[in-house]
Amino acid sequence: MRRGGDVISATSEVLRQDSTRPFREAIGLVPLGDGRYGAELGSLWAVGDKAHGGLLLVLLARAALARLDSEVTDNRAMPHEPLVIGAEFLRAPDRGPVELRTEVLKWGRTASVAAVRLLQNDQLMLTASVTAGRLPDEAPRWADLPELPAEPPADAVDPAGRREIASNGLALACDVRFDPETIGFVRGEQGPPVIRGWTRPLGEDPDVLFALLAGDILPPSVFNVGGSLGWAPTVQLTALLRGHPAPGWLRCESRSVMVAGSWFDEDVTVLDSTGRLICQARQIALAPLPRGSSR
Numbered sequence: 001m002r003r004g005g006d007v008i009s010a011t012s013e014v015l016r017q018d019s020t021r022p023f024r025e026a027i028g029l030v031p032l033g034d035g036r037y038g039a040e041l042g043s044l045w046a047v048g049d050k051a052h053g054g055l056l057l058v059l060l061a062r063a064a065l066a067r068l069d070s071e072v073t074d075n076r077a078m079p080h081e082p083l084v085i086g087a088e089f090l091r092a093p094d095r096g097p098v099e100l101r102t103e104v105l106k107w108g109r110t111a112s113v114a115a116v117r118l119l120q121n122d123q124l125m126l127t128a129s130v131t132a133g134r135l136p137d138e139a140p141r142w143a144d145l146p147e148l149p150a151e152p153p154a155d156a157v158d159p160a161g162r163r164e165i166a167s168n169g170l171a172l173a174c175d176v177r178f179d180p181e182t183i184g185f186v187r188g189e190q191g192p193p194v195i196r197g198w199t200r201p202l203g204e205d206p207d208v209l210f211a212l213l214a215g216d217i218l219p220p221s222v223f224n225v226g227g228s229l230g231w232a233p234t235v236q237l238t239a240l241l242r243g244h245p246a247p248g249w250l251r252c253e254s255r256s257v258m259v260a261g262s263w264f265d266e267d268v269t270v271l272d273s274t275g276r277l278i279c280q281a282r283q284i285a286l287a288p289l290p291r292g293s294s295r
Contacts, residue, residue, distance in 0.1 A: 215281030248273030
């Protein structure tokens with residue numbers, strides 16, 4: 001994106017955020033022509049000075065869907081919905097304007113695919129492939145899902161003002177609660193790399209895009225096995241969207257299969273208020289090093 005150019009000025013002017021629906025305002029796009037879109041990374045959906053990874057996924061998906069829908073010539077065709085997004089996190093964008101460049105790789109009535117590149121100041125930050133189609137509405141024939149209460153219990157932990165759990169901005173951007181039994185790291189305890197919680201947007205019901213963000217809403221599960229509580233940067237993340245969420249809380253569970261060296265994996269399952277599977281996300285990330293170490 002050109003520094004100080006018309007793209008930045010136009011994007012910043014159009015995408016002014018307010019506090020009524022922080023998620024909806026944060027994912028606004030400005031068409032720039034030729035399959036390009038502008039977006040503004042604000043201060044709420046951020047970890048320190050860096051944009052929140054889940055929000056970046058949503059922007060990538062939105063740009064891909066907008067490009068695919070712009071190619072629809074049949075008035076009877078339904079708008080596209082996200083089915084799969086696979087993203088490579090090359091660099092961590094700062095808060096501020098970004099540009100998303102899209103390309104249609106495949107057009108189909110059942111599944112279409114678009115590539116997206118997110119740039120900031122003309123530097124490539126993320127790339128993604130987005131597969132789109134129609135999400136199923138039918139009841140599942142079979143499912144093996146974690147058991148989580150539909151709503152956070154009375155002792156669920158609110159992260160507002162607690163930086164060891166979430167940034168202050170994130171706690172103001174949506175409703176989040178954590179299962180106290182699975183965040184032993186805040187008490188200086190170690191345990192299995194499993195964290196459970198609940199989330200929902202402010203001022204609106206959750207949709208499939210918020211469910212995508214919920215796949216990266218919990219603190220890193222690796223925190224529970226010791227070491228630093230610093231930033232754990234995602235390197236690659238693939239998310240599967242499985243249905244439309246019902247109104248109410250989304251319930252989330254993250255777990256790691258192996259932590260080795262500086263690397264850990266994390267699988268996140270997101271259920272809606274009815275217990276239906278809505279999103280599955282798997283990522284490989286860099287674990288913060290133990291205190292006193294250097295990378």
